[in-house]
Amino acid sequence: MAETRKGRDDLAWITLALILLSIAILQGRGPLWIELASLLPISLATVALGAASIFYTRVRQRPNFAAMCLSLLQILLFSAAGSLLSYLLAREGGALWDSTFAQWDAAIGFDWLAYVRWVDSHGWMVLPLKLAYASLIPQILVLVLAQGFSGQIRDMRRMILAAMLCGTVTILLSPLFPAVSNFVHLGLTTADFRHVDPWAGYIHLAHFEALRAGTMESLSLTKAQGIITFPSYHAGLATVTLWAFWRTPWVRWPGVITAILTIVATPVDGGHYLVDILAGTGLALACIAVSAKAVDWDSNRLLALLTARQRQPQLVTT
Helix, strand or coil: CCCCCCCCCHHHHHHHHHHHHHHHHHHHHCCCEECHHHHHHHHHHHHHHHHHHHHHHHHCCCHHHHHHHHHHHHHHHHHHHHHHHHHHHHCCCCCCCHHHHHHHHHHCCCCHHHHHHHHHHCHHHHHHHHHHHCCHHHHHHHHHHHHHHCCCHHHHHHHHHHHHHHHHHHHHHHHHCCCCCHHHHHCCCHHHCCCCCCHHHHCCHHHHHHHHHCCCCEECHHHCCCCCCCCCHHHHHHHHHHHHHHCCHHHHHHHHHHHHHHHHHHHHHCCCCHHHHHHHHHHHHHHHHHHHHHCCCCHHHHHHHHHHHHHCCCCCCC
C-alpha cells in the first residue's frame, strides 16, 4: 500500500518570511514600536512549541505530534506578524469605502440593517452567534488536535497553509479598501438594539483612526484588534475551517455548524457588509484550491535546480 502523502511546511514558512520582510521594509519607513512586554507570551509559546517539535522529531520520534506543534507554531506566528503588518499597512490607506460597500450591498439586494434587526428581534440567537464569532482560534485548535491525532497530517497542513494564504492576501488588499464597518458608518450603538451589542464594530476604531492619523507610535501585540473590513478574514477563515471540519469525521458536524454560524454572525457581530463576506469566502475557496498542490511544494527542488544551473559550464565565445 502506498504511503499516504503528508504534505510539507515549506510554503507556509516562506509566507511567514515574506510577511516579516514586508514588516521590516515598512518599519524602516516609519517605525511602529512593539511593547516588549507583549512579546513575552508569544516568545514563550514559540520556544515551547519549537522545542516540543524538535524533541518529538529527534529524541522521541512522534512525527505526527511534531507536525501538530509546528502547525500551532505557524498559526501563532502568523497571527502576531499578520496583525502587525495589517497595522502598518493601515497607515497607507486612502478614503473610506463604506459608502461604496453599502451601495454594493444594496445593488445585490441585501439590507444589512434589516438583517441585524431581524436577529435582534430573535434574542435567543444573539448569544450563540456571538460565541461562534469569537470561536475562530478554538476552531483552529480543535482541528489541529483532531486532524493530528487521527493522522490527517496533510489536511492539517493544507488548512494552515490556506488560512495563512487567505490572511496574507486579505492584509495586502486591506489598505486599498479601508472601511470602518456598518455600525460605525451608520452611527449605531447599543441604544439602537434590544439584544445585539455592536462591540466588535467599535473595538478596533481607536486604533484604526490613530493609525490613519499617524498618531499611533507603539503597539501591544496582546491588545491588537482586527482592523480589516474588506475582505472579511473572519468569513474567509471560517470558510477554511468549514472545509477542514467537513474532512474531519471526529468533529465534522459540531465543527461545520460552528463554522457556518461564524459566517452568519459576521454581519451582526463584526458589522461587516455582505460584500466583505462574499469577498472573504471567495478568497478562502481560492486558497483552499491552491493549497491542494502548494502543500506538496518542496523548496529543496528549487534549491537543487538553482545549484545545478550554477554548476553548468559556461560557454566561451570568441
